[in-house]
Amino acid sequence: MDRVVVIGVGNPYRRDDGVGPAIIELLRRNDLPHEVRLECSLGDTADLMDLWRGAELAIVVDAARPRRTRPGAVHHTVSSHHLPMGEAVELARARDRMPQRLELYAIEAADTGHGQGLSPHVRAAARRTAQAIAVEVKRLCALPIRPR
16 A cells, blocks of 8 residues: 555646646655655546555646636645545545545646646746645655554
8 A cells, every 4th residue: 555646647748737747756856755656647537546546645736727817826625535526536436446535736727738848837836836745745654654
């Protein structure tokens, strides 16, 4: 069983949509505990379920594209099993493949056109979010493992 898995969702060839994988790259440069697994995904339902299955904590980082955008705004949702992540969460619940706890960091995108590189606001939000996740997982890994 993985203690913590951090999943960066997105396509790095679609500008700000690549914020999830960009955060995973920032976290790889951090000195994280060995109980933390870092993964990237395009967001496929089956892929997400496989990546977070059995984890004590799964953190999913993705770009958000709301109607009124504030590029770089970070939305953090914490839940045991009640996140509005759509099909992946519903199917994982039905198949008993949910992690003990699931968190979502959604960063508002400015540009999801073709190309590489994050817009300035999203790049700054990625750095802040990677730092917040690093602090959180280090704190969690210092605690005793909770039984399921």
